[in-house]
Amino acid sequence: MIRLACALGLVSLATVVRLAVRTDGSGAILFSFVGFPALISALAIYGAARWRSGALRWNEGTHLRHGKEQ
Amino acid sequence: MNPSGPLFAGQLGGHGFHWLHVLPVLAALPAAAILFWGLVRNRLLPAVGGAGACLSAAAFGFGSLLVFDDSKRVPFCGSCHVMAPLVASLRADDGSLASTHFARGLVPHDAACFTCHSGYGIWGNAQAKKAGLMHMVHTVTGDYHLPLELNAPFDIDSCLGCHLEAPRFRAVEAHQSPEIQQALASREMGCTGACHPAAHPPSALEGGGPPR
Numbered sequence: 542m543i544r545l546a547c548a549l550g551l552v553s554l555a556t557v558v559r560l561a562v563r564t565d566g567s568g569a570i571l572f573s574f575v576g577f578p579a580l581i582s583a584l585a586i587y588g589a590a591r592w593r594s595g596a597l598r599w600n601e602g603t604h605l606r607h608g609k610e611q
Numbered sequence: 612m613n614p615s616g617p618l619f620a621g622q623l624g625g626h627g628f629h630w631l632h633v634l635p636v637l638a639a640l641p642a643a644a645i646l647f648w649g650l651v652r653n654r655l656l657p658a659v660g661g662a663g664a665c666l667s668a669a670a671f672g673f674g675s676l677l678v679f680d681d682s683k684r685v686p687f688c689g690s691c692h693v694m695a696p697l698v699a700s701l702r703a704d705d706g707s708l709a710s711t712h713f714a715r716g717l718v719p720h721d722a723a724c725f726t727c728h729s730g731y732g733i734w735g736n737a738q739a740k741k742a743g744l745m746h747m748v749h750t751v752t753g754d755y756h757l758p759l760e761l762n763a764p765f766d767i768d769s770c771l772g773c774h775l776e777a778p779r780f781r782a783v784e785a786h787q788s789p790e791i792q793q794a795l796a797s798r799e800m801g802c803t804g805a806c807h808p809a810a811h812p813p814s815a816l817e818g819g820g821p822p823r
Contacts, residue, residue, distance in 0.1 A: 543660075547649035550667050554639045554646070557674045561635045564681040565690035570747050572674055580671055584664055596657060 542590040549583035552576075631680055635673040642666035682743055683725040691750055693759065696815040698724070708803055708810045717773075727810075731768035758816040765810075767795065770802050 556576030560568040591597055645663035649655040655663065681687055689698030701713040701723060709727070712718045718726045729739035749755045774780040785791055785806060794800035803810050 543649050543655060544653045547646040547655075547663075550646040550663065551643060551650065554643045554667060554670060557635045557639045557670045560674050560677060561632050561639075564632070564677060564684075565687060566694075566747070566750065567690065569678050569682065569687075570751055572678060573744070573747060574751060576671070576674075580667060583667070587660060587664060591657065591660070 542586055546583045546587040546590065549579045549586065553579035553583060631677045635670050635677060638666050638670035638673055642670055679740065683722045685721060685723050688724040693755060693818060696818060697811055700812050700815040705812050706808055707812050708808050727769050730766040731772045757818045758813065764798060765801055767802055
């Protein structure tokens with residue numbers, strides 16, 4: 542999943558660089574209709590991969606430990 | 612006339628650094644390095660992955676600013692096939708209202724399309740950006756028909772924003788007529804067609820070049 546997220550992120554960044562080098566209608570279309578969806582997908586996939594690996598979740602153990610310390 | 616003189620060759624703002632073109636690349640390059648590393652290794656340290664995500668988002672933020680700013684420029688409008696004849700007709704000085712304004716310097720040459728088609732005030736700018744997005748959708752889907760037509764009556768506030776307070780405009784007899792003033796104020800009547808020439812030549816709206 543990380544690999545897919547990185548590939549989509551690279552595609553999206555390629556549209557940004559294309560736009561910065563030459564700002565025209567086709568660059569804006571690529572940026573808006575290819576780059577943005579690719580970036581959103583990459584961030585969503587990366588977030589899902591991190592969530593599956595245990596991040597971005599309420600950690601019950603940490604909560605209990607903090608409670609005990611108090 | 613020497614068209615190759617340094618004054619004629621120069622562009623407005625040519626003395627400044629084009630930061631909006633550089634900032635997206637400055638953010639995109641380190642982001643791309645991180646993502647390439649993740650692509651090869653199939654894993655990213657959380658902090659590095661977070662930095663890659665933030666830098667990518669920043670690159671897109673700067674890219675969006677670049678699109679917002681540069682899409683006002685005439686070459687941007689003319690870069691799509693269907694608009695190229697309209698932009699070419701601006702320089703043809705063919706008697707159309709747009710080319711008359713362009714030739715006399717009555718609109719900024721670098722943002723002539725945006726000046727007239729954006730409407731008046733900040734909401735005019737917002738409407739122009741929304742319309743531009745729809746233009747891109749129509750271009751991608753091929754969902755447009757020739758001759759090109761406005762999808763709504765032209766906002767004459769764009770005209771009046773410059774002309775209304777001008778003594779020359781107020782001195783014109785037709786502009787003083789109560790009937791015409793009422794028709795213009797209620798938007799039943801536009802500036803072009805009845806009194807003033809069409810904004811663009813029909814050949815350009817048909818997708819052809821300016822008449823030679």
